[in-house]
Amino acid sequence: MSEKFWLVVQYPLKSENGNQRDHWLKDKVMEHLEISLADANLGYVDGFDRGKCISDPKKYALNIFCVITEEERGIALVKRVLRESRLDYTRILIATMPYGKEETYTLKYSYKKGITDFSL
Template sequence: MNGKFRLVVQYPLKSAKGSQRDNWLRDKVMEYLDLSLTEANLGCVDGFDMGKYISDPKKYALNIFCIITEEDRSIALVKRVLRDSRLDYTRIKIATMPYGKDETYTLKFSYKKGVTDFSL
């Protein structure tokens, strides 16, 4: 497979704008992931959004988007970086979809066992 993928790391939030800690977390996660993905030649961070879930406007999330080349290696790297850097690894969901295609994200990792669905 020669294609790229979109990867999203999602953190639950308590409000649409997040707290000061949520903003700090966003900045650190983006910094660490961009550096790690770039050094490993696997991709880069492509932005973020914070706010309501599209599927449930009563819930809020921080989504950090990346463009990656190797799905399995990139997911493993993201998990390791967040765990080793103590960036709230126990609260994340990771999902991917093929780059350039208008599909839905597929959940690849969840901090909660038994979770099978993912939405932005």
């Protein structure tokens, strides 16, 4: 049995609940990732949350959570799907953490150079 990981795709939001486009984006990203992860037998989408960031209550984010079975292949697949589907790939952060363990997420991809920290 392979080890599992949590993978989170994070988009910045301008408000706590987001706008109509943010809601559309959430639905499309979840739909594309669910199909792609299932087709590749790499995992599934587990849900989402949106609202204030824990690390900075003045910032807001949309987090889409996935459970994946292979960390590197899962990250590569998510990046490719979001880029090819034109789902605001240039705004994302991707972080992972071992499944079933109370640890912190580790940033694995940032749309912008110089970002090293990640928080929900």
